[in-house]
Amino acid sequence: MASPSLTLAIVLPTLDERDNLAPLIARIADALGPDGWEAIVVDDASPDGTAEEARRLARADPRVRGIERIGRRGLASAAIEGICATAAPFVAVMDADHQHDPALLPAMLDAVQHGACDVAVASRFVAGASLEGLPTARREKGSRLANHLARRIAGIELTDPMSGYFLMETARARALVPRLSGIGFKILLDLLASAPAPLRVKEFPLQFGERRSGTSKLDRAIAFDFLVGLYDKSFGRVVPTRFALFGTVGGLGVLVHLAVLTLLYRALGTAFLPAQAAATFAAMTFNFWLNNWLTYRDRRLTGMVAFLRGWAAFCATCAVGAVANVAVAGLLKQQGLYWLLAAGAGIVVGAVWNYALSSRFVWRR
Numbered sequence: 618m619a620s621p622s623l624t625l626a627i628v629l630p631t632l633d634e635r636d637n638l639a640p641l642i643a644r645i646a647d648a649l650g651p652d653g654w655e656a657i658v659v660d661d662a663s664p665d666g667t668a669e670e671a672r673r674l675a676r677a678d679p680r681v682r683g684i685e686r687i688g689r690r691g692l693a694s695a696a697i698e699g700i701c702a703t704a705a706p707f708v709a710v711m712d713a714d715h716q717h718d719p720a721l722l723p724a725m726l727d728a729v730q731h732g733a734c735d736v737a738v739a740s741r742f743v744a745g746a747s748l749e750g751l752p753t754a755r756r757e758k759g760s761r762l763a764n765h766l767a768r769r770i771a772g773i774e775l776t777d778p779m780s781g782y783f784l785m786e787t788a789r790a791r792a793l794v795p796r797l798s799g800i801g802f803k804i805l806l807d808l809l810a811s812a813p814a815p816l817r818v819k820e821f822p823l824q825f826g827e828r829r830s831g832t833s834k835l836d837r838a839i840a841f842d843f844l845v846g847l848y849d850k851s852f853g854r855v856v857p858t859r860f861a862l863f864g865t866v867g868g869l870g871v872l873v874h875l876a877v878l879t880l881l882y883r884a885l886g887t888a889f890l891p892a893q894a895a896a897t898f899a900a901m902t903f904n905f906w907l908n909n910w911l912t913y914r915d916r917r918l919t920g921m922v923a924f925l926r927g928w929a930a931f932c933a934t935c936a937v938g939a940v941a942n943v944a945v946a947g948l949l950k951q952q953g954l955y956w957l958l959a960a961g962a963g964i965v966v967g968a969v970w971n972y973a974l975s976s977r978f979v980w981r982r
């Protein structure tokens with residue numbers, strides 16, 4: 618009894634989607650038929666036991682596979698991991714919360730398989746699509762912005778480059794993986810922007826549904842993701858994107874420092890040393906919070922304990938960075954360097970130090 622060979626892998630990144638899995642596999646089987654496909658659940662050790670549920674399903678159904686990643690986070694990197702784990706010649710990535718309709722899969726596969734396009738994208742904005750719950754004005758505005766920026770980043774006309782539902786040849790995706798920026802901005806956009814020659818895209822109207830159970834894990838900082846992507850593809854090779862973000866946050870932290878210092882020392886009459894100490898503390902806390910929210914949003918520390926631990930580690934890192942800063946500046950000044958240049962050199966050394974240590978010890982992968 619020869620079963621048709623494995624053609625399509627559906628990668629399902631999950632974070633707390635336990636109750637969505639079994640019904641989703643059933644819907645995929647409805648759409649694709651009994652064989653020729655596999656579903657790969659890539660779970661980041663969800664507290665709700667999604668990985669165990671995936672293993673349970675896999676024992677009962679050889680078309681289901683589960684990857685559990687421990688101590689790692691991130692939708693984009695989970696998608697990449699799934700893409701690299703399959704032997705199927707075609708691969709799709711879709712959300713596991715039923716917002717992406719598996720009924721589109723056969724048409725998307727057909728289009729890629731028969732060369733109508735390189736990448737099939739399920740779009741929430743192309744004619745015929747629907748997006749429950751978003752007012753038309755906002756949707757159109759978002760769409761226009763998306764379009765514009767996608768053209769800038771990927772050189773491609775696309776209505777929904779933020780879509781997390783697409784299908785392409787596995788070998789093509791795998792070949793692009795080493796070129797991906799990997800800082801957590803949207804995987805499809807990253808793939809499109811990383812291709813040496815523009816990929817041919819075909820869009821499929823998606824009826825973007827309500828998530829079936831659980832809650833969304835992504836913030837919808839869509840415009841921000843675009844800006845990061847834009848920067849990364851334009852200047853990322855000169856000054857790494859994450860370091861640029863870290864430095865920008867640091868610059869804002871200086872403003873916070875000066876504001877707090879002015880308030881305490883000038884307005885409230887606090888003595889200089891305690892005012893300076895309080896300002897330093899406020900700036901460090903602000904920097905930690907903003908870096909956690911922006912710079913490391915793909916590795917964001919959530920939950921009281923992880924957050925507090927990260928904050929303490931960040932303060933410790935900054936303290937060491939400050940010592941390095943002062944030492945270098947002092948040394949250069951002593952060597953006769955102009956005081957402003959010496960201070961600038963100290964700041965750069967301190968920033969690089971803080972960056973290296975905090976990405977290693979505070980927001981480690």
Ligand code: GDD
Nearest residue numbers: 630631632659661691692695712713779780781833834835
């Ligand atoms: N492994 C893993 N790790 N999976 C994750 C992570 C993570 O860190 N974060 C989210 N997921 C999974 C969720 O379990 C879900 O299956 C899918 O990724 C999408 O996450 P949601 O939390 O449902 O995101 P959304 O509905 O807000 O986002 C939608 O809109 C985006 C466009 O703005 C999705 O369609 C995204 O794919 C899309 O890019």
Ligand code: MN
Nearest residue numbers: 714716828833
């Ligand atoms: Mn969702």
